[in-house]
Structures are given as C-alpha cells and as structure tokens.
Amino acid sequence: MGGHRGQGGKRRALRAGALGSGGARRPPRCRAVSADRARRRRQSAPEACIQAAPGGRPVRAAALCLVAGCSLGAAGVILLRPPTGGPAGWVVAGCDVGQGDAFVINTGPGRALVIDTGPDPGAMDECLSDLAVTVVDLLVVTHLHEDHYAGAAGVFEGRQVKGLGYSSGEPTLPRELGALARTAGLEPARIAAGDVGRAGGVKWEALWPPPTGGTSAGAPGGTGYGNENDASAVLLVEIPGPERPATALFTGDIEQEASLRLLSGRPELARAGVDILKVPHHGARNGGTAIIKALRPGLALISSGEGNDYGHPHPQVVADLRRQSVYAARTDRLGTFTVALGTAGLEVRPMAD
Numbered sequence: 173m174g175g176h177r178g179q180g181g182k183r184r185a186l187r188a189g190a191l192g193s194g195g196a197r198r199p200p201r202c203r204a205v206s207a208d209r210a211r212r213r214r215q216s217a218p219e220a221c222i223q224a225a226p227g228g229r230p231v232r233a234a235a236l237c238l239v240a241g242c243s244l245g246a247a248g249v250i251l252l253r254p255p256t257g258g259p260a261g262w263v264v265a266g267c268d269v270g271q272g273d274a275f276v277i278n279t280g281p282g283r284a285l286v287i288d289t290g291p292d293p294g295a296m297d298e299c300l301s302d303l304a305v306t307v308v309d310l311l312v313v314t315h316l317h318e319d320h321y322a323g324a325a326g327v328f329e330g331r332q333v334k335g336l337g338y339s340s341g342e343p344t345l346p347r348e349l350g351a352l353a354r355t356a357g358l359e360p361a362r363i364a365a366g367d368v369g370r371a372g373g374v375k376w377e378a379l380w381p382p383p384t385g386g387t388s389a390g391a392p393g394g395t396g397y398g399n400e401n402d403a404s405a406v407l408l409v410e411i412p413g414p415e416r417p418a419t420a421l422f423t424g425d426i427e428q429e430a431s432l433r434l435l436s437g438r439p440e441l442a443r444a445g446v447d448i449l450k451v452p453h454h455g456a457r458n459g460g461t462a463i464i465k466a467l468r469p470g471l472a473l474i475s476s477g478e479g480n481d482y483g484h485p486h487p488q489v490v491a492d493l494r495r496q497s498v499y500a501a502r503t504d505r506l507g508t509f510t511v512a513l514g515t516a517g518l519e520v521r522p523m524a525d
C-alpha cells in the first residue's frame with residue numbers, strides 16, 4: 173500500500189483554516205432550491221452545484237445552477253466535461269451505493285484514493301466509471317462490515333488497484349476481499365493511527381484506531397475490538413486547493429465514545445477544525461454529534477440509502493447540523509455527488525444521470 177507508519181511522536185499536524193483568503197463568500201447568482209428539489213430535478217439538470225462555505229459559516233440555501241446560466245463569485249464556475257469523461261474539477265465524491273459508504277478522493281487524472289466500497293460491486297464500479305477513475309492508488313476499507321467492503325469487486329473491475337489497507341477488530345479478512353487482493357498481487361495492510369501516505373498531491377494520515385497493543389481503547393490487532401464500528405480507520409486527508417489545502421476527515425462508522433477518545437488524543441485537530449467531515453456511521457445517533465461540534469466543518473458528507481430501514485441519518489444529527497449551519501451533502505438525497513474547491517468555497521454537485 174502507499175503509506176508507511178510514522179515514527180513515534182513525529183506525526184505531522186495537518187493544518188486547516190478558511191479556504192482561500194479572498195474574503196467573504198459571494199452569493200451565487202442562481203435560484204435557491206432545497207437539496208430535495210435539487211435531487212428531484214437531477215434528471216433535467218445536466219450539471220448542478222450546491223455551494224457551502226468553509227469554516228462553518230452559514231449555508232442555508234442550496235443553489236441549483238445550470239451550466240450556462242450560473243456564475244459563483246468573481247471567478248465563476250466553469251463546468252465543462254473534459255473529453256476524457258468524468259466531471260470537471262472534482263476533489264471528493266460520495267458514491268450512491270445504497271445503504272453503505274463509498275468515498276473517492278481525486279489524486280490525479282484518472283486516479284483516486286477510495287475509502288470504502290459500499291455493499292454493491294455494480295454501484296461501486298458505476299461510480300468510479302462515472303468519475304473516469306482507472307487507477308486506484310489505495311483502497312481503504314475502514315472496517316469489515318459488508319456495507320463498507322462487499323462492493324470491493326467493483327473497485328477492481330477493469331482497474332489497477334495499487335494498494336489495499338483496512339482496519340478491523342477481526343483477525344482475518346473476509347474470503348472475497350482476500351481473494352481480490354491475491355488476484356491483484358496485493359498484500360493487505362492493517363491501518364492504524366500514525367500511518368501516513370500520499371498519492372499525487374493528496375496526503376493522508378490515519379488518526380484511529382490506536383496501533384495494536386496501544387491504549388485502553390483496545391488493540392484491534394486480531395483478537396476482537398468489541399465493537400467493529402469503533403475499529404474503523406479514521407483518515408485525515410489533505411487536498412491541494414487553489415490557495416491552500418483543504419482538509420477532510422473520513423470517519424467510517426466510529427461511534428461517539430471512540431470519537432471522543434480520538435479528539436482528546438489529538439487536541440490540535442479541534443483547534444484547526446476541518447473543511448469537510450464525513451459524518452460517522454451514516455449519521456446514526458450512536459455516531460453522535462460531538463465530533464461535528466468539535467471540528468466545525470464547512471461541509472458534512474453523509475452516505476445512506478434512500479428510505480433505509482435504519483433511519484439513517486438520525487433526525488437529531490440532521491437537526492444538529494442544521495443548527496450549526498453546516499450543509500449536509502447526502503447520497504440519499506443527491507445520489508452520487510462531487511465536491512469541488514472553488515475560489516468562493518466548497519461546491520457540491522449531484523452527478524448528472
């Protein structure tokens with residue numbers, strides 16, 4: 173895999189601040205509609221954008237903008253599909269894989285870091301094809317629940333996968349994941365806090381779980397973690413931006429108690445905040461809202477299946493995000509969506525059907 177374990181105590185603190193230094197966000201010159209309406213109108217809108225301000229500033233209205241008729245800020249938004257396919261300018265994508273997680277980080281033309289695969293290989297493959305990803309620098313399976321790994325075959329479908337990292341309280345990989353790795357000639361590697369890596373201009377650092385034999389949080393080294401959700405690999409990703417890097421935290425299904433431990437062990441994380449937060453555990457109540465309050469994201473990502481039986485995301489989590497004026501990009505509302513770093517802030521666009 174692309175990462176290596178950092179030397180003890182010498183972990184780099186990834187800094188975050190407001191995106192760009194260009195001052196206040198300018199209001200989009202387009203009609204404001206709800207995210208629900210944006211999704212319903214996806215069929216007729218070949219491109220759409222929803223703008224969220226970084227640094228936790230209020231974003232109450234989503235903006236649906238047709239390509240030709242919309243401009244955001246002085247630099248405007250240029251949404252032209254490159255001839256090779258795939259949306260222009262995306263840095264992060266949330267794949268609509270039904271009830272599960274699958275996120276993609278752009279590491280270069282046709283390349284990506286993939287975090288989780290959802291439960292359905294077909295949906296995973298389709299999302300990566302829509303993004304024109306042909307090389308996966310690293311596939312990270314945050315933990316070994318099917319809604320995070322069972323779609324893995326879709327990542328390998330016709331693509332070069334260069335690394336496989338995972339975390340789990342279980343001692344072994346599921347048979348199908350092991351078989352995929354063997355076929356691709358990969359040696360799966362456990363991920364733990366302190367691991368770092370980079371692909372293209374994207375850097376990542378694992379903040380969780382503690383390494384085997386580590387803290388009282390448990391040792392996810394193979395004898396069971398108690399709660400597989402809390403064994404989730406949590407990755408802080410630094411993405412090059414037009415004026416400064418953006419930070420995104422991917423949290424798997426970590427639950428509130430573990431997230432509080434993580435935060436207390438990394439106080440600099442709360443000081444800096446993050447630009448983008450993948451809300452833990454599909455927005456479930458046991459994922460809690462402490463991490464949202466602590467990290468003050470400019471944009472929240474939630475992956476859950478439309479009308480899922482679990483009630484994800486929980487209304488309390490949604491209400492807390494709204495109270496903090498954090499826009500939540502949800503796969504159950506938007507389908508597959510992409511995030512771009514505009515000069516005026518973060519831009520969320522549902523993928524055109």
Ligand SMILES: [Zn+2]
Pocket residue numbers: 272273317319320425453454
């Ligand atoms: Zn899950």
